[in-house]
Amino acid sequence: MSPNSAGLAVKWGHKNPLVYVEGLPAWKKSGNPISPSIDYVANGNIVLVDLRSTAEVQKGHIPRAYSIPFGELEDAEDALPKSLGAPIYVYSDKDAEVNAARKILAELGYKNIVGFHGALDAWTGAGKPLQKGPALTATDETPINWQKKLGPGEISITDFTKSLKSDLILVIDARTPVEFESGHFPGSVSIPLEQMKARINEIPKDKFIVVHCATGGRGEIGYRMLKEEGYSVKFLNAECECSTTGSFEIW
Amino acid sequence: MKKTFLKLGLVALLVTNVFMVSEAVPGFSGVVFAADAAKVVKPADAQSVKGKISNISQKAKTIALTLSDSSFFLAKFTDETKLKGVESIKSLNVEEPVIVGYSVVNGENIATSLELIHATLPAGTKEIKTKELAELLKSNKDLLVIDSRPSIKYDESHIPGSISVPYAQIVKMGDDGAKLLEKYKDRQLVFYCGGST
CATH class of the missing domain: 3.40.250.10 (Rhodanese-like domain)
Incomplete structure (x- = not known):
């Protein structure tokens, strides 16, 4: 964005505009x-x-x-x-x-x-x-x-909790099998993100899909992948922790 | 019969709630989500793509890109993925521009190379570093810092004293965009954004 803006400034007669290429992340990092x-x-x-x-x-x-x-x-x-x-x-x-x-x-x-x-x-x-x-x-x-505030494709924590109880909604746990074994949402199905494409046939087309992981990162990738495949899908963009007893916390 | 109907109705209501109400919530349109309106990408014959990182998962060894036409591209990386312009995958950040070379194996994109693109500056412009800028801001009253990011990003946080002139806005105005900068003709302009974009 900034180099192109500076390029336009040159075109419009501004003399020697400077570009702070490193930008805001570097500015913050140096404590400014x-x-x-x-x-x-x-x-x-x-x-x-x-x-x-x-x-x-x-x-x-x-x-x-x-x-x-x-x-x-x-x-x-x-x-x-x-x-x-x-x-x-x-x-x-x-x-x-x-x-x-x-x-x-x-x-x-x-x-x-x-x-x-x-x-x-x-x-x-x-x-x-x-x-x-x-x-x-x-x-x-x-x-x-x-x-x-919810972004595109995101499901609220309240709606996510509701969807765990619905027969019409399939909740997919995109975490690794080890993470799933150490505790997961009751009613969720384990399909790790790295296997999702290969196991696409296991995901029913006639259900709404909600993808989650531990933080929302893998959930979002899964959401996009399934959206491209034509699914009605949302993802949980929140951190969560599940115990082996079926209790969980989302924040 | 009536009971079943009622139950179905309730479930339908829940589903509608979950999927419709949330849809109606005006979401912020961060760059990370810009690919939401993604078209289907079928890069069967292309061997490399250029785009901005929208997401990286170290655990799933997957990188997601938003391409220039706001479509979405997904590839897995391996220990064999050759890195250029960056030390390790861990040091890549969301929004950074990269070129991913890949091959398709069993319907999945496997990244063979990953190159971080460093910005090239247009003729007539020069780069300024953090330290220099911090010093110039104190000493040079002619300096005018311009934030090229979308205005919501500027509102959240910006370099003190900078003004917001989003790149998207001047581009949209074509040559009329010159008017936005005209009153600053006698100032030393410094443009910045979210880094290497």
């Missing part, structure tokens, strides 16, 4: 600051966390923010969203806290963390008011609830 759009902070499907002290938060905070003072972040694991894919945006009035919080959250396994430096100035600078009084709080009993 990034910022979100203010409207996205206001309305996007994100979790916003204010790291300042409760007293500071009382004086004024971004309205939808949860208050988790920096000192308490490490012990707040159970109060944070269950989904490790949840986009967590942290802010403070101290840059060092934002950077340290990013590290802590990364160690907890969160994959989508944004340190929002200069958040309060950016917010008020965009003409948005701060809210006085207590901010939202999260506890181990009432953790932050974040729900992923």
Whole structure:
């Protein structure tokens, strides 16, 4: 995208445009600051966390923010969203806290963390008011609830759980046989992704198909493969764990 | 009879719920899912394809690509798959452009080679590295950083101070796209996106 854009800029008379080929992933990796759009902070499907002290938060905070003072972040694991894919945006009035919080959250396994430096100035600078009084709080009993928006082909966790009980829906476990043996969803059928093409005749055409794996990665590939073969198919884009007793957890 | 009918109706309702309601949920259209409207690909005679990685499964030794016509291509890799431009399959990332050479064995595509394509820059442009850019941003007030990714990506996170001019948008405008950049004629432009795309 960027080299082509720069090429067009040359064509339109701009002198010596530069291309930052490594792009945003490298920018983030070297610890440089990034910022979100203010409207996205206001309305996007994100979790916003204010790291300042409760007293500071009382004086004024971004309205939808949860208050988790920096000192308490490490012990707040159970109060944070269950989904490790949840986009967590942290802010403070101290840059060092934002950077340290990013590290802590990364160690907890969160994959989508944004340190929002200069958040309060950016917010008020965009003409948005701060809210006085207590901010939202999260506890181990009432953790932050974040729900992923479904992309094409994805099935919600609720619908997935329902589909396990339906005779008209076949749930395919695309994990390896070893993973399947160590626990799987009751009613699911094991067809590892690497065998799916070869065993396509075992998959009935007159049923709806739902493919899952441990994280959603293999599930998505299976979904696409079966879609191409003309199946009515969806996949579970979530992490899950099944025990040998038939109990399971999806998040 | 009535009972059976009722039961069937319920099951049908569940199925409709699962497959229709979810369909109606407006999904975000990330690049990873861009191939959703995929056409059937029958690469029987082609020996290599070029596309962006949409998914890699180390466990299933499978790589999925989105091709330029947004169709979908799937191949298995083996220990014999020759790598070019990349150390190991593990260091490949989603969205990176690759060329996959393959042969068809028992109806499955087996990757014989896998090459990571490094971006070639158009004439009149120059590359800038991370460190240089971070320093220039502090010292050069003429600098204008332009984010070429789709605007939703820009909204999620971007280089502070950058503006959003999605590549897709200027391409759609043809030569009128020049207008989007015209007011920045006297600025030093720096374009970036999600890396090597």
